[in-house]
Amino acid sequence: MSKKYDVIVIGAGPAGYVAAIRCAQLGMNTACIDRWVDSEGKGRLGGTCLNVGCIPSKALLESSEQYEHAGHALEQHGVRLKGRQLDLKAMMARKDRVVANLTQGIQGLFRANSVDWLKGEGQLSGQGRVRFTPHEGEAEELEAGHVILAPGSVPVELPSAPYDGTYVVDSSGALEFDKVPGRLGVIGAGVIGLELGSVWRRLGSEVVLLEAQETFLTFCDEQIAGEAQKIFTRQGLDIRLGARVKGSSVDRKKRKVVVEYEDGEGTHEERFDRLIVAVGRRPATDGLVAPEVELTLDERGMLHVDDYCETTLPGVYAVGDAVRGPMLAHKGSEEGIMVAERIAGQATEMHYDTIPNVIYTLPEVAWVGRTEQALRAAATPYNRGVFPFAASGRARAMEDTTGMVKILTHQETDRILGVHVIGPQASELIAQGVIAMEFEASGEDLARTVFAHPTLSEAVHEAALATLGRPIHMGKAR
Amino acid sequence: TTPALSPAVRKLVAEHDLDAADIEGTGKGGRILKEDVLRHVEERAGDG
Numbered sequence A: 001m002s003k004k005y006d007v008i009v010i011g012a013g014p015a016g017y018v019a020a021i022r023c024a025q026l027g028m029n030t031a032c033i034d035r036w037v038d039s040e041g042k043g044r045l046g047g048t049c050l051n052v053g054c055i056p057s058k059a060l061l062e063s064s065e066q067y068e069h070a071g072h073a074l075e076q077h078g079v080r081l082k083g084r085q086l087d088l089k090a091m092m093a094r095k096d097r098v099v100a101n102l103t104q105g106i107q108g109l110f111r112a113n114s115v116d117w118l119k120g121e122g123q124l125s126g127q128g129r130v131r132f133t134p135h136e137g138e139a140e141e142l143e144a145g146h147v148i149l150a151p152g153s154v155p156v157e158l159p160s161a162p163y164d165g166t167y168v169v170d171s172s173g174a175l176e177f178d179k180v181p182g183r184l185g186v187i188g189a190g191v192i193g194l195e196l197g198s199v200w201r202r203l204g205s206e207v208v209l210l211e212a213q214e215t216f217l218t219f220c221d222e223q224i225a226g227e228a229q230k231i232f233t234r235q236g237l238d239i240r241l242g243a244r245v246k247g248s249s250v251d252r253k254k255r256k257v258v259v260e261y262e263d264g265e266g267t268h269e270e271r272f273d274r275l276i277v278a279v280g281r282r283p284a285t286d287g288l289v290a291p292e293v294e295l296t297l298d299e300r301g302m303l304h305v306d307d308y309c310e311t312t313l314p315g316v317y318a319v320g321d322a323v324r325g326p327m328l329a330h331k332g333s334e335e336g337i338m339v340a341e342r343i344a345g346q347a348t349e350m351h352y353d354t355i356p357n358v359i360y361t362l363p364e365v366a367w368v369g370r371t372e373q374a375l376r377a378a379a380t381p382y383n384r385g386v387f388p389f390a391a392s393g394r395a396r397a398m399e400d401t402t403g404m405v406k407i408l409t410h411q412e413t414d415r416i417l418g419v420h421v422i423g424p425q426a427s428e429l430i431a432q433g434v435i436a437m438e439f440e441a442s443g444e445d446l447a448r449t450v451f452a453h454p455t456l457s458e459a460v461h462e463a464a465l466a467t468l469g470r471p472i473h474m475g476k477a478r
Numbered sequence B: 001t002t003p004a005l006s007p008a009v010r011k012l013v014a015e016h017d018l019d020a021a022d023i024e025g026t027g028k029g030g031r032i033l034k035e036d037v038l039r040h041v042e043e044r045a046g047d048g
Helices: A014-025 A047-052 A054-071 A073-077 A088-112 A191-202 A222-235 A329-343 A372-377 A393-398 A426-438 A443-447 A458-467 B007-015 B034-047
Strands: A004-010 A030-034 A116-126 A129-134 A140-149 A153-155 A183-187 A206-210 A238-240 A244-251 A256-263 A266-272 A274-277 A281-283 A316-318 A357-359 A364-369 A382-388 A404-410 A416-423
Touching (some): A004 A116, A047 A088, A054 A073, A140 A329, A191 A206, A191 A222, A206 A266, A222 A372, A256 A274, A364 A426, A372 A382, A372 A404, A404 A443, A426 A443, B007 B034
Parallel strands (some): A183 A206, A206 A238
Antiparallel strands (some): A153 A281, A244 A256, A256 A266
16 A cells, blocks of 8 residues: 655755645645755755755855955955955855755754655656655655645756856856856856856956846846946946857867857857856756646646646645746745645635845845836836935945835825835845735835834835935935 | 724824724725725715
C-alpha cells in the first residue's frame, strides 16, 4: 500500500515551504518534496530565494555597500580610514553562512511542525497521486488528498549568449565569482541585473548593462525610473538601452567574452572578463507533470490557475513563480498560505493589487499599486504628492538625501492608488504604503497620522500631505 | 458599538457632526471609508 498524506507539496521554496508549514499548522498531515542539493550533495530547503536568490544577493549587496561606504562616504562624516582591503573569500563565506543558517532554520520549522521532508524529485502522476523519486533509492507512488505544486523558476537562457559556467553565467554564477571581474557585462537591466551589477561595481568592476528595451525599468513609475537611471549612471553603471545582443563568443586564451549587440546606431562589440545573463526567469515545470495527466500548461510552461491558485484538476493547486503574477518570494508565500487555508475550508483571498516590489540597489527602489503612467492610460483622475529626501532632516543627518517618496491618490475619493519610493530604506518604507492600501486608506488618512521625528518615514507623511497640496516642509512648486 | 474610523473619516464625521452608526461602510469588514462619508453627506444634502 502506498503512503498517504492529506497534502503533498512539491517544491520547498518560499511558496512551497510556507504552504507546507501552514497546512501542518491547520492540522493536515503534510509532506514536502524538494530536489535541491548543496555543493556536497546534501538536501537544502528554501529554493531559489534562500539558496541562490533573495538572501545571498542581499548578503552581498550589504557587504559590498559596507565596502563602498568605507571607501569615501565615511569621509563626509569626518571618519578617515587608513586604507581598505577587500577579502572576497571572507565576504563569500559570510554569505554562505547566512544562507546555510536560514536553510537550516526551515529544516527546524519543518521538524517543529511535523512536515515530512522528502528529498528527491516529485511528479504529479494523477489526481491525488504523486510519484516520488528519492535522490537515493527506489521511486514510489504517494497518495494525497490535495497536491500543491510549487516548482519555482529557473533563469532564461539566451541563445545568443549561452551559459558556459565560467565566463557566461546566470544569476547564481554571479553570486560565486572568485575574483572581482575587471570588466563585467550584464545582459538585462531589470531587478536582478541591476542588483548584481551594483554588487560588483561597488567591489571595483567596470559594469556595462545591455538592455533590449528602449526605456529603463518599464514596469516602474516613470518619474522614479528616470531618477533611478540618473543616479545609477552617476554611480558608474553604464546602462545602454535599446541594445539587442546578437551573439557572443568566449575567448579562453585571452580569458574574455566578446559580445556583439545592435542598437539604433548600428552594431557594436564589447569585451568583458565576465558576462551575466539576467534577461528573466521561466517556470521550472519540466517533468513536473506526468504526460498522461491532463493539466493545462501554457507554451512557456506556466501552470494555468484561477484566482485561488486552483489548477484545472480538482484538488491540485499551483503557487509561486510557475503561475501567473509577479515572480516574487512574498507573492508565492502568500499564495501558499491562501491555498493551505482554502484546503482547510477557509475563505481566504489574496490581494494581488497590493504586492510590494523592491529593487535592493542603493538607493533602493520600492513601490506598490499603480504607476502614474498606468493611471494616465486608464484616464483615472489622480492627485500626486512628491516629497524629496533632500528635505528630510533624518536623511540629511544620515548624509543620504537622494530620491523621493511619491504618493498617487484618486482625485474624487482620495483613496491611495500607488506609493513609489526611491531612496534610503525604501524597502522598509514601502510597507507603510502597503498597509495603507490594504486598509483602503485615503491620502488624508496618512496625512493625519502622527509620524515620529526625525525619521525617514516622515517623507511618506509629507508626500501624503503633498497630495492634498499642503506639505509643511516644502514650498509650492512654481 | 462605534465602528473603527480612520483619521480622515474621524475628522470628516466630526466636521459634519455625523453619527458614524448612520453611515454604511463599504471597506474591509464594513469599515467606513472616507468616500462613504462623502457619499453620505452628499445624499443627505440631496434629501434636504
